[in-house]
Amino acid sequence: MAVSPEMSEDLAAAVADLYEAAEGVLIDKIRRALTEGWDSPVWVELKLAAVGNLQTAIAEVIAALQTDASGAIGQAMAEAYDRGQQAAVAELGALGVGQAAAAAVALPTAPVVDRLAQAVIADTGPVYVRMLRASMDVYREVISRAAAAPLLGAQTRREAAQRAFDDFAARGVRGFVDARGRSWELRSYIEAAMRSATARASLEAHSDRLGAAGVDLVLVSQAPEECPLCRPWERKILARTGAPGRRTVEVEHATEDGETVRVEVAGSLDEARAAGLMHVNCRHRVSAYLPGVSRIPKAQPSRGTYEDTQRQRYYERQIRKWKRLADAAMDEPTAKARRARVRGYQARIRALVAETGLPRKSHREQLSTAR
Structure with missing residues (x-):
């Protein structure tokens, strides 16, 4: 069973669901706080006086999210790592080679899983401060614009409030900037971070298991609608370890003692990943390549582009x-x-x-x- 970022996609989505649900609760709380008492002549004063209560309510939602998310992240990482290990064991077992027994030997997982989970938790830490700040900023902005509109004669209070609130609801909580300087909305940011982390967990587990079984070569699948970053590595053989670069190697036949096989290696797995293979939305799979046994599949047409x-x-x-x-x-x-x-x-x-x-x-x- 090959390993791919796709195999842990559901785990990343489940964590992102928590944040999106919390964001929906925040939008609903702000909307309710704004619409209560629309017809009061002192609506602006009432809304400004309620700032403290709304901030407390929003902070409670965010605190609950932080607790739930930290636990969910740890569970997702552990499950992703386990899936990667099981994929390697099942793969070698299905091939019926002697390495299956070695791959099945338990490897220490807790340190790896904890390291990956803590990295995600640390990376997402600023999210909670941003959620609180963005929520309170939009509440004050809606009040300000709604209060000014009737004076300017441009809009009614309700129309002004709706337009100001729409700006926030349309984009959600934003302002999360990645290493490339791109700004993300909340759910996309969390899901991308989790996909990257769970993919890494699965891939590391799969590679560790193959290494324990003495398997150093892997084969990249063909994926439909592949992106330009991944295309150069499709249906290529890579080395789990060693230096980058294309080369021809003489390796022992996987099942025939004393027999060697010439294998064209396109580069190292780390090299391919650094170039973009196995990125967040990648659909490619990596499987064990057994010299003399494994076969490179024929190219298949894509359904679209x-x-x-x-x-x-x-x-x-x-x-x-x-x-x-x-x-x-x-x-x-x-x-x-x-x-x-x-x-x-x-x-x-x-x-x-x-x-x-x-x-x-x-x-x-x-x-x-x-x-």
Whole structure:
């Protein structure tokens, strides 16, 4: 059984669901706090006086999220590492080679899992401060813009408040900047961090198990709709250890004593990963390559293009955005119009899937809600 970032995708999504659900609770709390007492002549004064109560309520939600998320991250990392180990054991067992017994020997996992989990927890630490700050900032911004609108004669209080609140609901909590300087929304940032970490856990576990069995060569699969970063490594043999660079090696036959096999090695696994293979959304798989036994598969046609998959991802983000905006609507006509936008983007996905044959991933169109 080959290993891939995809095998732990559900674990990353489950952790990201916690954050998205909490974000939905924050949006709902802010909306309720703003709409209460709309018709009061002292609405602005009432809202400003309630700042402390709202901040306390939001802080409680964030504290609960932090506790739940820390535990979920640890569990996800442990499960991802275990899946990687089991993949190696099952793979060698299915090939019926002597290394299967060695791969099945238990390896110490706690230190590796703890290290990876703590790294994710540390990286996501600033998220909680940002969530509180962004929530309170938007609350004050809505009040300020709603209070000023009637004086300027441009909008009613409700219209001004809705527009200001929409700016926040459409983008969610943002401001998370990665090493490349890109700004992410909350769920995307968390899910990307978790996908990277769980993929690393699975890959390390798989590699450790293969190493324990004396297997040093691995084969990269072909993946549909591959990206330009991964394409050079498709259907190539890589070395788990050793120096980077293409080379031809003489290695012992996996099952025939005294027989050697010439193998074209495209580079090292670390080299390929540094160049982009096994990135966050990668669909490639890495499996044990046994000289003289394993065969490089024939190239298969893709269902669509990489650009098609990116268009699908864009539609999915738009669906989630308009669902957030529908939840943030302060009246039913506005909510109804926004639900229509959701249906419009869903229709685009259906057309894309029908045209290309790409699989539809409905779970990526859903907003997570607090249970």
